[in-house]
Amino acid sequence: MATQHSRSAARLMMAPAVVLLLGWMLVPLIMTLTFSFKQYLPLRGGDLGWVGFDNYVRFVSSSAFWPSVVATLTIVGGVLIITVVLGILLAILLNQPMWGQGIVRILVIAPFFVMPTVSALVWKNMFMDPVNGLFAHLWKFFGAEPVAWLSEASMPSIVMIVSWQWLPFATLILLTAIQSLDSEQLEAAEMDGAPPIKRFGYIILPHLGRAITIVILIQTIFLLAVFAEIFVTTGGAFGTRTLTYLIYQRVLESQNVGLGSAGGVYAIILANIVAIFLMRIVGKNLDA
Amino acid sequence: MGQIKLNQVTKSFGETQVIPPLDLTIEDGEFTVFVGPSGCGKSTLLRLIAGLEDITSGHIEIDGADATNVPPAKRGLAMVFQSYALYPHMSVRKNIAFPMKMAGVPEDEQKRRIEGAAKALNLTDYLDRKPGQLSGGQRQRVAIGRSIVREPSAFLFDEPLSNLDAALRVGMRLEISELHERLKTTMIYVTHDQVEAMTMADKIVVLRAGFIEQVGSPLDLYHAPRNEFVAGFIGSPKMNLIKGPEAAKHNAATIGIRPEHTDVSMTEGMWEGRVGVAEHLGSDTFIHVHDTGLGDMITVRITGDIQVKHGDPIFLTPQLDKLHKFNDQGLRID
Amino acid sequence: MGQIKLNQVTKSFGETQVIPPLDLTIEDGEFTVFVGPSGCGKSTLLRLIAGLEDITSGHIEIDGADATNVPPAKRGLAMVFQSYALYPHMSVRKNIAFPMKMAGVPEDEQKRRIEGAAKALNLTDYLDRKPGQLSGGQRQRVAIGRSIVREPSAFLFDEPLSNLDAALRVGMRLEISELHERLKTTMIYVTHDQVEAMTMADKIVVLRAGFIEQVGSPLDLYHAPRNEFVAGFIGSPKMNLIKGPEAAKHNAATIGIRPEHTDVSMTEGMWEGRVGVAEHLGSDTFIHVHDTGLGDMITVRITGDIQVKHGDPIFLTPQLDKLHKFNDQGLRID
Amino acid sequence: ENLVIATVNNGDMIRMQGLTQDFTDKTGHTVEWVTLEENVLRQRVTTDIAAKGGSFDIMTIGMYETPIWGANGWLVPLDDFSAEYDVDDILPAMRGGLSHDGTLYAAPFYGESSMIMYRTDLMEAAGLEMPTAPTWQFIREAAAAMTDRDADINGICLRGKAGWGEGGAFITVTANSFGARWFDEEWNAQFDQPEWKEALTFFTEMMSESGPTGYATNGFNENLNLFQQGKCGMWIDATVAASFVTNPNDSTVADSVGFALAPNAEGVEKRANWLWAWALAIPAGTQKEDAAKEFIEWATSKEYIELVAANEGWANVPPGARTSLYENPNYKEVPFAQMTLDSILAADPSNPTVKPVPYVGIQFAAIPEFAGIATEVSQEFSAVYAGQQTVEEALAKAQALTNDAMEAAGYR
C-alpha cells in the first residue's frame, strides 16, 4: 500500500515527531559538546574559555571514572538479570489458572506505579534502616545481627530496590508474551514426551526470546539513567556511584559544568555502546 | 497395536456436559474420521483420547489396557494439530527429532528415522529450514513427520488441512491416505469437511452436540443416512430435503433426493421450476432451481455441460429408487 | 458505466517487475475473474485498478476517461477485501453508511440505501451489531453491502471467500453470482480457486507471473486451454498430462486428458495400471492410478460408485475426441 | 506582592511557614514556599542562581554559599535594615560568616554550633562524670563504658553519612580538633599528614567499639532518632538538636539530657565544634527586592522570636542568631541556652585550625569547589566506616582526588 500520495503524506506526518526529537537531541547535545571543551565554572563566573580536551582527559583519569562505569553496568546488569529471571517465573505463575487472578496481578503491578523517589525513601527508611527498619526487626527476631544494608551491601540493596520497581514491567510484558504462546505447541511437546522442565526450556523460553529482548531494551534505557534511587539512599557512597551520578556530582555538587559535560559525552558514548550491542540483538528480533 | 476403545466416556467443562456418555471402538489399523459441525465436540473427543484432557467419567482402553489415567506422553499416540504446532525456533530436522530426543533415542537411530521420514514426506531439501520459511503444505508434512518418527500405535489428526488452500488440501488429503495405506497404523482424523471424511475414511463417526449420530463406512452413510442430519451433512452438493405434501405422497414427513439423482429436462418432468444460477464446471453443471413449489431451492447436478440461462423453465424428475424417506422425528424409513 | 481498460500497464516493486506490460479490457457489466497461482500478481493488478498502488507505466481508463492519476476514492469503484476489512468499532449500519457519509449523501437517502442493501443481503436483523458479533459469511455480506450502497461503476473483489469454510463458500459464491445477475454491474473478482472462477465468471483471465496466459469464458478455457499451464489449472481434479512416447503417438509433445474423460474397466483398455487411492464421494469416485508407464499418476473420475481396492489392476481408455495436444513449447495444437 | 521562597525542610523553617500569616497581615505581601530537602535545595538554588534563573525571590542558604555568592555579586547586599531591626544584635560570628568584605549578604534565621548531648542517667550508671570541656580520650572511655549492646544502647552516636554537610562536616571538625587541616597555605591537600590519620583512625575505632550498627549511613536525622529512642549514650551534633531531644513529646529521654562542649584531642587547642547558620538571602536581579527585604526583616527580627515564643514556647524559638536572645531572662531558663552560646562563641571561622589555612570556614572551606570535593572525600571515609577500605586507602584517595580537583579549578 504505497502510492506516491501516501508516501509524501507519510513524510509530512513524520516531520513533527522527527523535528521535535531532532531538536531535543541536537540542541542540548551541541551545547553539551561546546561546554565540554570549555572551562565552565558557574560559581567562578561561568565561561572561562576553551581548554581543548582537558575535561575529557581529567574525567577519565579521575579515580572515580572506571568504578562508576563498573557500577553503572553492575546496576543495569543486575537489575536486568533479576527482573528477567523473576519476571519469567512470575509470568508463568500468573498464567496458571487460579482464583483472584486479577487481584494478584494488581498486587504484582503496583510497584510500577510508585515514584522512584518514594520507593527509595520507603525502602531506605522503613525497610533497610539498620535500627528501625523492618529488616532489622526481622533479623533481630531471628537472633541475627541487623545488616546495615545501604553501607555493607550497598550495591545489592540498590539493585534490589530498582528491581522491585521494574519487576512489574518485565512481568507484564512476559506475561502477555506467554499468553500469546500457542497452547497447541505445548501440548504437542507434551505428546512428544517432554516433561514440564523441558517444555519450559525447549518451547516457552525460546518463545519468550523476543519479549525478553524488548524488556532488556526498554529497561536498559531507563536503568542507564537511574538516579533518584542512588541520590536518596547512598548519595553515591559505598561504590554505588554510577556514571550518571558522577556527572551529577561534577555538574551540580562541584559546579564544574565543563567537566560534567565531558562526562555527559562519555555517558552518551557508553549508552551508545550498550545500545549498539542491544540493537544488534533486538533489531534482529524486531524484524520477525 | 492400535485398538482404541471408549467406554461410557463423558466430559464436562464445569457445569456443561460436552460429551454425554459415549461408547466407541476404533479397530487396529482403521482410518476413522470424526466429522460434525463446529462445536460438536470432535476436538474434545480427540483430546480425551490423546490424554490432553481428563475424562470426567468412563474409561479409555488402548490395546486392551486401561489408559484412563495414563499421561499423554505414555499412551504411545501421536497427534497432528490444526495449527501444525511446530516449534518455530527449531529447524525442521530438530522439530522432527524432538520426540526422539525426549525419548532418548540414540543419535544415529534418530538420524536414520529423520531421513526416512523426510524422504517419505518429500522434505529432504528443507531439513535445515525453520518452519517460518516453509509453505503451509510443507509445514503440515513436517508435523506429520514429527509424528511418524515416534512410531506411534495411532495417529490423531485435528483438522490438519483446514489452514491450507483448496488445491493443496486435495494433495495433502491424498498424501495422508497414501501414508495410511503404507503404514497401516490406526488413524483418527477430525474434520468438519464432509469431502475429507468421505474420501479418506474407513469409518466415519458423525457427531452432533457430543452425540454420535451414525457410525459407518462412507458409502453406508451416503446411501443410507440414519437421519436427516446425516443426510444433509454427507454429500456435496447437499441432499435436497423436501417436506410437505410432496413428501406425504411417499408416506414420509420428509423426502430427500441428492442433486446427482435428479434427471433434468427442458421439456417435461415431475417438478417444474426456473433456473436460478447455473454453475458450469466443465465436467459438471450445478443448476439451482427456484420456484418449484417444493419449498426451498432445489439443486441438481448434471454431468458434463448443459446450456441453460437464468430464468429458463426447467423440469426435474427424481430417481425414485434413490429417494430417501424420513419420519417426523427425522429418522430414516426403509 | 463500468468499462475498464488497461493499456500497457506495468508495475514494479523496486527492481522487480511484478506486472510486465499488460493490456486488458473489461466490458461493462461483465463478471471477470482473475485467477492464477499464489504470487502471480492478481492482487497487485486489482489494486492498480483500484488506485491503491501507483502504476509504474501505462494507462488505466475507466469508462473511457483516463484514470491513471485519479485517487482511489474518485474512481467510482468499490472494493471487497479478503479480510472483509470491516470497521470493527462501527455497527453494521455505520459500516455500510461510512462511504455515503464520506461522500456527503443526505441522511434519509443513506437510510434508504442501507435498508435496501440490508434487505437484499439478508442483514436487516444484524444492522445494530458490531462486526465482531457476526459469522464469517455475514461479515462478508456486510462488506458487500458497504460496496453496494456506493452504487459504484464496478466492484472489485480480492479473494472474498478464502476465509470461509467449504460449505459457506459455496453459499456465498451463489449469492455473489445472484447479485451480479441482479445488478448487472461490472465485477472483477480475484481468486486462486479455479472452481470459483469456473462457476462465477463470464470471462476468466488466467495469470502467471504477471503475464496473461489466456482470456476467455469458463467453458472456452475448459475445452480449449491455450497451453499446458491453463490446462492444468482449470478443471478439478486436474487434467492428466502425459509426455513421452505415448504423446508422440498423437504427434504431440504432451497430451492431456481430463479425469472425467477417461473410461475405466477392470478387464481391458488402452492403458493398464494399479489402483492407488480410491476416493469414494458417493456421487463420484476418484481413482488414482499408478504404474501405468505413462510417467505420473493418472487420476480418473467415475460418476457414481465403483468397488476397487488398493493394488487392484485397472484399465483406462481415454476418450480420444476429448484429448488435448500440446507442442514442445506447451502450446495447444488443434 | 507574592514572594517565592526556597527553603529547607527543617523544623524551624516549617514553623515559620505556619506563621507567615502574620507577615501577610502586616505587609500585605503573600508568600509561596518551595520546601525541599537540604541536598535538593542546595542543588536547586545553586543551579538557579548560577544560571540566573530567577525562580526565587528569597533563598535559604548557609554560611558556605553566602560569602561565595556575595563575592560573585549574585546577592543583594543587606546593608539598609531599619533601625529597629538592630543589625548589630546579630552574633558577630554569624555576621562574619554571612558577610563578604564586611557587607552582610544573608540574614541569619538561626545559627548553630555543635556540642555534646549526653544521657545523664547512663553517665551516672557508668560511674563517670562529664567535664564541661571533655577530651576525645574521655569521650571514648565514657562511650565504651556506657555501651550495652544487649540493651541496644550505643555509647556514642556520630555522623558517618557521606555528604559534605553530613559526615563530611563532622569528620572535618574532628580532624580540626586533632590539629589537622584541609589545605596548607598553597592549597595542597593535607590528607597525607599524620593528624588526619590519627583523627580518622581514632574516630573509626571509637565508633566500632561503641557506635551503632551501620553508622556509616547515619546523618543528623538518623542519630536524632536514635537518641530520642534512648539508644545513644552520647551524641555530638548541632546545638539545635538540643530542643528536640529535650522535648518530651518526641523524646523518650527528654528529662535526662546533659550538655557539654565538643571535645578536643589532648593538647590541641581547637575543639570539634562547627559554626553554621541558615540564612535568608535575596538573589540579585529580583523584581521584588523591597518586599523580599521586608520579609527577611520580619523573619529574622526580634519580634519574630517573640512571636514564636508566644505561640510555641521559648524552647522552640530559632536560636543562635541574636545576642539579645541570650540575654533574655525567659530564654536563659532553657537548659541548653548557655551551652549553645558557649559553643558558638568557641568557634572561629576565620581561624579554624591549629595550623594556618588559606580559607574561611570551620567545617568547610568557603571556596566553590569545596562541596564537590568534600562530598567525594566523605564518601571515601564512609567506605572506611562501612569496613570497605582502610584508613590509609581512604586518605590516599582523598589526597589524590582533592589535589586533582584543585588543579582542575586552577588553584595549583
Added chain:
Amino acid sequence: MARAVTQQRKLINTALAWGIGLLIFFPILWTILTSFKTEATAIADPPVFLAFDWTLENYEAVMERSNYAKFLWNSIIIAGGSTILGIIVAVPAAWSMAFVPSKRTKDILLWMLSTKMLPAVGVLYPIYLIFINLGILDSRVGLVIVLMLMNLPIIVWMLYTYFREIPGEILEAARMDGASLKEEILYVLTPMAIPGIASTVLLNFILAWNEAFWTLNLTAANAAPLTAFIASYSSPEGLFFAKLSAASTMAIAPILILGWFSQKQLVSGLTFGAVK
C-alpha cells in the same frame, strides 16, 4: 484451547501466587499502614501490623504543611498534558511508520529510542539556560514540553507496534470509501486503536507522573508537581516514618488508583509488538 485443570493444582497456584503477590505488594501496604500510625508505633519493635490505634494525624500534618491540592493538580496537568501532546504528535508519525514503511523506518525508530539515552544530568545546564531564555522556567508549559519530548520515543514506538497489528486493508477500505487521510486516521484508525492508545496514554502518564529529575529541577513555586512535594519529606527532623508514609501515600495514591482501575488496558496494550 485451554486445558482444564484440577482443583488441587488451582489451589496450589492460587496460594503461591497470592503469597508472592502480597510479598511484592508488601512495601506499599506497609507504607499505607504506617501512614495511619503514630510516629512512635511506626518504629515499634516488634512491628505492629493492624492492631494499633489508627490515626489521621499524619495526613493532617502533611496537609497543614503543604498545599497538596496544588501539587496534585500540577502533576495531573503535567503528566496529562505531556501525554496528550505526545499522542497528538506521535499518531501521525506512527501511522507513517506502520502503514507506509520504508527501509529507514526501523532506523528512525531506533534513533528515536536512542535519544532517550542522553543522560539528563549532563544536559541540565543547557536545558536550564534554554528555559530561562524562553521564559518557561517553573511553568507547566515547559514541563509538558520536556516530558512530552522525553516520552515521545516510547509513545511512537508503542503506537507503531500497535498500529502494525491493524490490517492495512481496513485503511485501504476507508480510502476506497472516499475517506481523506484525515478522516481515515480520525474515523477509522484512531477508534480501532483505542485500546492501544489507551495503554500508551496510561504508561506514559505513569512515566511522566513519576519523572523526578526534570520536574524537580525546572520548577519552583508555580509548576511543582508531587515529585517536588515528596522532596520536602525525605528527612525532616525527628521521627518521621509515619509522616513520610502519609506523604508517600498521598504522592502515589492517585496513580495507583488510576493504574489499578485500568490495569486491563495496561496489560493488554503493553505488548510492544513483542509478543505476537
